[in-house]
Amino acid sequence: MGNASDLSETFPYIGTELEAFSYARNWKDYLHKRMKPFIKGDVLEVGAGIGNNTDLFSKTPHTSWTCIEPDAQLATRIPRVSNREVIVSTLASVSDRRVDSILYIDVLEHIEDDAAEMTMAAQCLKPGGHLLVLVPAHQWLFSPMDAAIGHFRRYDRKAMRAAAPKQGVKLLSMHYLDAVGMAASLANRVLLKSSAPSVSQIKFWDTYMVPVSTAVDGVFGYQFGKSLLAIWRKD
Secondary structure (H helix, E strand, O other): OOOEEEOOOOOOOOOOOHHHHOOOHHHHHHHHHHHHHHOOOEEEEEOOOOOOOHHHHOOOOOOEEEEEOOOHHHHOOOOOOOOEEEEEOOHHHHOOOOEEEEEEEOOHHHOOOHHHHHHHHHHOEEEEEEEEEEEEEOHHHOOHHHHHOOOOOOEOHHHHHHHOOOOOEEEEEEEEEOOOHHHHHHHHHHHHOOOOOOHHHHHHHHHHHHHHHHHHOOOOOOOOOOEEEEEEEEO
């Protein structure tokens, strides 16, 4: 069974949105389909939270799955199963490991020195391994919710390239996702100015907006969206 390790680099998460986003099943399915070709072998999920993504994403064949989560209370809620380890800390505590896939799913925006984090992540990859990063897109969409849950920034392609490892990895793709959901984010930024989404808002977005985005994102050439997904391969 997996275990939890209490290490020095821990801190409480200030956000309250994780419960609400547990209902975003269509969104998680969409992400999983786009990311699963690059998930294999020994996998490291950084900032796993309460495991909202872990069970679905770990259905992809893998050898081992390690969840890194710096909030000890959140980490206790990550389901413990065979070949899954839960470590209460940050990437720095396991920087001597070498893995095949590293996932940052809505995590990098919480890290002040994102470039240093990405450099460390690249160093943890085995040759041929993949670094997969999903972040909220467009600084002009930065809202009270971003501030309330501890986001330092949102990203466009330029900002993501600035944070990317400068050597040792090759960028495979960088695409915007959820073109329709971008309208909802803009509404929150300009009109609602909410600091936390409600369960009903998440369910509405996931039920009605995400399916349309999955159909039209490709038509738009992945040039628009409220999220940005970037994938690198270790040389």
